Amino acid sequence: MEKQQGNKKLTLFALTWPIFVEMLLGMLMGNIDTLMLSHFSEEAMAAVGVANQILFFVNLMFNVVSAGTSVLISQNLGAGRNKSALEVASVAIVLNLLFGLLTSLLLLGAGRTIFGWMNLPQELAPSAWTYLMITGGFVFAEAVRLTLATIMRSYGFTRVTMYVAFGINALHLLGNYIALYGSLGAPFSGVSGVAISTVLSRLVGLAFLFVLIKLKTDFRFRMRGIHAKDLREHARGLFQIGIPTAGESFFSTMAQICITSFIALLGTQALSAKIYAQNLGMFNNLFTLSLALATEIMIGRYIGAKLFDETYKRGKNYAWFASLISAGSALLIASCSGFLVGLFTNDPDTIRQTVHLLWLAVLLEAGRAGNLILINALRAAGDVKVPVYVSVSSVWIISVSLSYVLGVHLGWGMIGVYIAFIADEWVKTCLLRLRWKSRRWETMSLIEREKTAGYSPF
Numbered sequence: 118m119e120k121q122q123g124n125k126k127l128t129l130f131a132l133t134w135p136i137f138v139e140m141l142l143g144m145l146m147g148n149i150d151t152l153m154l155s156h157f158s159e160e161a162m163a164a165v166g167v168a169n170q171i172l173f174f175v176n177l178m179f180n181v182v183s184a185g186t187s188v189l190i191s192q193n194l195g196a197g198r199n200k201s202a203l204e205v206a207s208v209a210i211v212l213n214l215l216f217g218l219l220t221s222l223l224l225l226g227a228g229r230t231i232f233g234w235m236n237l238p239q240e241l242a243p244s245a246w247t248y249l250m251i252t253g254g255f256v257f258a259e260a261v262r263l264t265l266a267t268i269m270r271s272y273g274f275t276r277v278t279m280y281v282a283f284g285i286n287a288l289h290l291l292g293n294y295i296a297l298y299g300s301l302g303a304p305f306s307g308v309s310g311v312a313i314s315t316v317l318s319r320l321v322g323l324a325f326l327f328v329l330i331k332l333k334t335d336f337r338f339r340m341r342g343i344h345a346k347d348l349r350e351h352a353r354g355l356f357q358i359g360i361p362t363a364g365e366s367f368f369s370t371m372a373q374i375c376i377t378s379f380i381a382l383l384g385t386q387a388l389s390a391k392i393y394a395q396n397l398g399m400f401n402n403l404f405t406l407s408l409a410l411a412t413e414i415m416i417g418r419y420i421g422a423k424l425f426d427e428t429y430k431r432g433k434n435y436a437w438f439a440s441l442i443s444a445g446s447a448l449l450i451a452s453c454s455g456f457l458v459g460l461f462t463n464d465p466d467t468i469r470q471t472v473h474l475l476w477l478a479v480l481l482e483a484g485r486a487g488n489l490i491l492i493n494a495l496r497a498a499g500d501v502k503v504p505v506y507v508s509v510s511s512v513w514i515i516s517v518s519l520s521y522v523l524g525v526h527l528g529w530g531m532i533g534v535y536i537a538f539i540a541d542e543w544v545k546t547c548l549l550r551l552r553w554k555s556r557r558w559e560t561m562s563l564i565e566r567e568k569t570a571g572y573s574p575f
Contacts, residue, residue: 127273127418129435132411133404135275139282140403146286150293154311157297161308164244167237171228172252175220177363177370179260182213183267184362185355188497190271191414192564195421201347201564203336206268208351213264217257224253244308251312259319265326271414274333281322281329288318354563358496361505372512376520380534383524386467387531393461394474397454401446401482408439409489416497425559432494432553436487436546443486447479470531477535484542491549499561500552507548516541 154162186209193202224231228249232242266278296310330336380388412435419428450457454475458468492504516537523533552558 129411129415132275132414133407135279136410137404137407139279142282142286153293153297160241161244164241165248168245168249177366179213179263181359181363182209182355183263185358186267187271187413188358188417189354191417192421195418196564205351206336209264213260217260221254221257247309248312252315255316258323262319262323265330269330272334277329281325285318285322288321289314358501361501365505365508368509369512372517375517379521379525383530389467390470390474390531393458393471397450397457398478401443405439405443405486405489409493412490413493413497416494420498420562436490439486439490440483444479444483447482451475451479474531474535481539484546487546488542491553495558498558499563500558503552507545511541511545515544
């Protein structure tokens with residue numbers, strides 16, 4: 118029996134909770150980074166924050182390949198095409214390595230110019246450039262690490278990637294402490310020390326993932342044995358899934374930036390209320406996103422096996438389950454909102470406004486959860502373009518436009534903005550439910566398989 122088939126039967130919960138913990142660790146580590154740097158120097162914190170904004174957009178590019186990797190490997194494993202799944206993994210690593218090397222060169226060559234476009238204050242420029250030069254110079258290694266983590270999750274080893282993430286964060290935390298409070302001196306102190314800590318911890322994580330992927334699966338990196346036709350087919354499939362997915366993330370991010378500029382017109386109190394409400398709902402959002410990624414793996418396996426009736430039933434049930442869980446947890450947060458918001462601020466007007474937003478978030482999160490599950494399920498089935506068109510069109514036509522009209526023009530403030538958010542999420546969810554119900558995705562599988570009676574994709 119092959120190694121990748123030696124793990125326990127996959128379930129949605131078994132996939133979801135390690136992904137959730139891994140994402141939670143990443144979020145907490147970002148906050149700890151900010152906290153440690155703020156105690157060291159406000160300028161250092163701001164400089165690293167600006168550099169990380171650039172690196173965030175760089176990661177969007179790496180998601181072009183990573184998104185397609187998850188879908189193609191899941192479908193191939195579901196179809197019993199283990200050799201093709203291993204070939205996809207090799208192609209994905211090479212593509213993201215090449216993207217990473219190109220990006221590293223771009224950041225090293227044009228980093229200062231990018232900071233100039235961002236109107237970075239002169240006093241922050243040296244620290245920001247130091248951090249970007251070190252982390253950006255090794256961003257190709259992060260591209261490969263992200264790809265390996267995606268491959269491991271696609272094979273069902275989500276707990277392995279969780280453990281590796283825990284180790285990376287622990288090393289990074291130790292390195293930050295030494296850099297900021299130790300006595301090693303330059304370049305292992307201050308901002309440069311934090312950057313070196315970031316790079317070294319990620320390199321260690323990369324090495325562990327390479328070892329573990331060989332131990333847990335039959336993976337052996339190889340490109341020579343792949344026929345040119347198969348190579349082109351794998352690359353085409355990766356881009357067919359990845360480019361629309363990355364585009365959807367980019368345009369949605371731009372929409373959120375636009376909406377934030379509208380909220381800024383409403384004043385500091387409105388902006389604070391939004392941030393408090395978002396932070397309190399962060400755990401809920403992380404769980405929903407983790408559930409969506411797990412759904413993508415499960416649906417991809419069923420699609421590969423051509424078990425379409427089971428796929429349809431599970432996709433529909435997962436969406437309802439996610440909406441109910443998300444609404445329930447949002448309701449729990451809303452019922453305790455007065456106390457929770459009071460932990461962050463004493464201003465009664467801000468507390469009142471945030472409480473109102475958290476009650477509206479019950480409807481918002483229920484719609485968002487259904488939307489996330491369905492868009493990932495459709496992507497796993499190979500139906501990428503229509504969900505992306507729906508998502509991008511809705512966020513700009515409904516969310517952005519209504520946020521301005523209701524929140525700013527009509528003077529409804531943050532209540533109007535959240536009504537726009539709710540309308541956007543529920544319109545997307547309803548349209549994507551219709552798309553799922555149409556079952557047109559049954560003809561969009563990215564691989565071919567002769568259906569075998571009684572075949573199990575797990």
